Amino acid sequence: MFARIVTRSLRVRPSSIITLRGYATKRFTKDHEWISVSDGIGTFGISDYAQKALGDVVFIELPAVGNTYAKKDNISAVESVKAASDIYAPVSGEVVAVNTELADEPSLINSSPEENAWIAKIKLSNPEELESLLDEAAYAKHIDE
């Protein structure tokens, strides 16, 4: 019985693991956003590498719930004392939730960039877009270059 289950899961095509129900996949963009998808909803934020480069975050402009964005649209801005950095939608879709905690506590982006400081949740309109994003290993390589 167990052998059969193992064999079956091995036959699943790798690319469809991304859209497998209940399986949260973390992907990265070359512009240092991360996105974690589960049940067609992508939670995204900026990477640890990005928050280190930015320094102390003092302000974040959150997108509006209900707005739709295409992949790479300007969706948010994260500001340090010195500069504002644009954030781009890692995938296309509709914003269904935003992390209002960031409005009161922008420094969360520095302390927990890839967990508690998620910026918004997007309902993916085009899940295939995920396939062209970097997985953790590829992103680690990207920031090492």
Add this chain to the structure above:
Amino acid sequence: MLAALRTRTPTRALATAAGAAAHSRTALYDFHVAHGGKMVEFAGWDMPVQYAGLGVLASHEWTRKKASLFDVSHMLQTSWVGKDRIKFIESLVVADVEALPVASSTLSVFTNDAGGIIDDTVINKRTAESLYVVSNAGCAEKDLKHIRSRLADFQNKGGDVDVKVIDDMSLVALQGPKAVDIISDLAGSTNGLKDFKFMSGRELSLKGIPVYISRLGYTGEDGFEISVPHSEAVNLSNLILENSDAKLAGLAVRDSLRLEASLCLYGHDLDETVTPVEGGLTWTIGQRRRAEGGFPGSEKILSQIGKGAKVPRRRIGLIVEGAPAREHVEILNPADGSVIGAITSGCPSPVLKKNIAMGYVPSGFHKAGTALEVKVRGKVQKATVVKMPFVEHAYYRG
């Protein structure tokens, strides 16, 4: 995001690889790198923008509560000597240098023939025979060209003056409430430097290191700028850092500090098109100079002072709601949404936890309390004109 963010090879390697095209380095370059300084190019110099392990917010707060040490050796230091040095410098700046007491310093501006500002500068009457003048690193080439050309004319007419670049001295700034205790200790002072007032300078020996030290700075805090021989710059910095109240600070925090103190940054809040009056620096024009003129652009500038004077635009301070409003952001008239001016400097204030900005608007919109609007990333936000400075100065006046 961070499209411009690229992992790059260390600045040091780049600089040596570039050879002749390398930037200038201060005597503290290796010291900065050894202390985790993130080196960036500024005005042709490799300078630390901040140091590892100390974020900008923490560094800013440290400066306002303790003391921060900055390398400002990239600034231009000059020495003006000769019988006619005061007459000469007064032909270039708006200050009443004649009336300046020995050992006193004053902020002033070099003006151009159209009445605009070439650079801002601090002039110190170092002795009865010489002037010590400091101006911006970013304007060094321009300032020297201007001074030298006027100097040649002046000397040709028989004027006795010479202006020399001081190129054997570094310059460091120690700023913050604890600065005086640190320097007093190094100077072996028995009175806590009680008699050393803001905007004055003197020669001191700091643990045997001879320096020319002025009680002034660019942060709004009490503090000093110390002109020290290159060969002793590292030694002095180490001595200062031995005190646990002192930490190194870089260029990034210099900007947030001076903006809270509403001090202008040349090239942003002041430029060749801005007169001292428009720039809120009328106070730098001495009374006798207002009566006599004798500096470039005096006709235009003096027409902006006094009864019935028309000043087309004025520098203002704003508190901005919403996202921080930074340089080039448009200022709007809330009545009709028309663009009436622009921000020249802006940032989130670490002390006030509000967005502060300086900019220019037409006279009439400049009074404290005036409600204006700014447009940040396409969004209109409320802004209010406030009296400056945003954070009170803590200068030691005795």
